[in-house]
Amino acid sequence: MKKRTGWWIGAIALTAGAFGAYWKRKNVQEPGKVGDVWARPGMMVTFRAELMPGRERDERTFRVKDLLPSGRVSLHGADGEHAEKEFEPVNLDRPLS
Numbered sequence: 001m002k003k004r005t006g007w008w009i010g011a012i013a014l015t016a017g018a019f020g021a022y023w024k025r026k027n028v029q030e031p032g033k034v035g036d037v038w039a040r041p042g043m044m045v046t047f048r049a050e051l052m053p054g055r056e057r058d059e060r061t062f063r064v065k066d067l068l069p070s071g072r073v074s075l076h077g078a079d080g081e082h083a084e085k086e087f088e089p090v091n092l093d094r095p096l097s
Contacts, residue, residue, distance in 0.1 A: 037067060037071070038071075038084045038090065039064050039067060039073050039084070039090075040064065040067065041064050041065065041066060041067060042063060042064060043063070043064045044061055044062070044063055044064075045061070045062060045063075045064060045073070045075070045087045045088075045090075046060050046061045046062075046087060046088045047060040047061075047062075047086060047087055047088070048060075048086065048087060048088055051086055062075040062076060062077055062078050063075065063076045063077075064076075068081060071083070071084065
């Protein structure tokens with residue numbers, strides 16, 4: 001085999017590999033995007049104490065009305081849209097009171 005023929009075979013193999021990797025990545029869904037949301041309608045969320053100083057936990061707790069496409073939520077009894085970082089982390093092990 002001539003030197004030039006080997007170069008062409010290598011170039012074709014490299015191109016095929018790159019195309020295969022691109023195709024595989026294009027068809028893979030992003031992990032954590034399907035059904036993985038931090039809040040659901042009807043769920044109770046509590047604002048962090050730093051955002052509402054001087055209020056008790058019960059006064060900072062609201063029920064989620066809607067989950068918006070941007071990942072933010074609208075709440076019953078609170079105006080505007082709110083992001084996940086405004087709330088205390090959800091603790092599923094905490095007993096409901």
